[in-house]
Amino acid sequence: MEKTNHDFLEEETVQEVARTFKALSDPTRIKILYLLTQEECSVGHIAQCLNMTQSAVSHQLSFLKNLRLVKSRRQGQSYFYTYDDEHVIGILKEVINHTLHN
Amino acid sequence: MEKTNHDFLEEETVQEVARTFKALSDPTRIKILYLLTQEECSVGHIAQCLNMTQSAVSHQLSFLKNLRLVKSRRQGQSYFYTYDDEHVIGILKEVINHTLHN
DNA sequence: ACATTATATGAACACTAACTCATATATCGC
C-alpha cells in the first residue's frame, strides 16, 4: 500500500493513547487501581495492603490523579481515593482477565 | 475493608499485565501496530511511513516480537511483519476509538 | 498552642528505555 493510502493517527491522539497505556504499565499503579476497584481507600490503607511506603503510594496517586484516573476526597486527616475513569478500569480488568485465562 | 478481605493479584499476573500495557505505552510502537492493522508491512515501509530510521523501527519490532505481539516472514531480502495478538490489537483499537471520541 | 497523625511534595539516586551509529548477516542480480 502506498504511504498516502494509509490511515495515520494524529500525533496528539497517539500521545494521548500512549499516556493512557503508560498509566497502566507499572505494577504499583496496577495494584493500586485494582485495589480501588474493590473499595475506596485511604493512602495509608493502600500502603499497608501493598507493603509500600506512604511516600511511594502518594507519588503514584498524584500521578494517577493528574491523568484523572482517580479522584480524592478529604475526610479528617485522611484522603480517600476512588477510581475516576470507568473506561480505563474496564480495560484494566479485561487485560487482567485475559492474562488469568491464558 | 480488612487487608485479608481484599482480592490480590499474583505478582506474576501483575507483571504480565504491566508488560502488556508497557508494549502499548510508546508512541512509536502504537504507530507501528496501527500500521500493521492495515496491512502486512516490511521494515523499510514502516520506517518510511513513520519517518524513522530503519534501525529504530527494527529495534521496536524485535521488542514487539519478543512479546509475541507481531510475527515476521521473510520474502527475499525483506521481512514482512504482521500483528500476532488479536486481543492486544483489540485493546489498542478500543483505546484509540475512545480517545478519538472524547 | 502543641504534639500527633495523615498526606503531599521536592530533591536525589538508581534503573530503564528509546534512539543513533557502526557493523554484521543474509539475499538478490549480475
Add this chain to the structure above:
DNA sequence: GCGATATATGAGTTAGTGTTCATATAATGT
C-alpha cells in the same frame, strides 16, 4: 564471487521513571 539492498544487532548516549529520604502542610485531640 561481488556489489547492492534489506534487515538485525550491539554499544553508547540521553532522557525518563519509580523509589527513598527529608521536609512541608494540614487536621485532630488535648
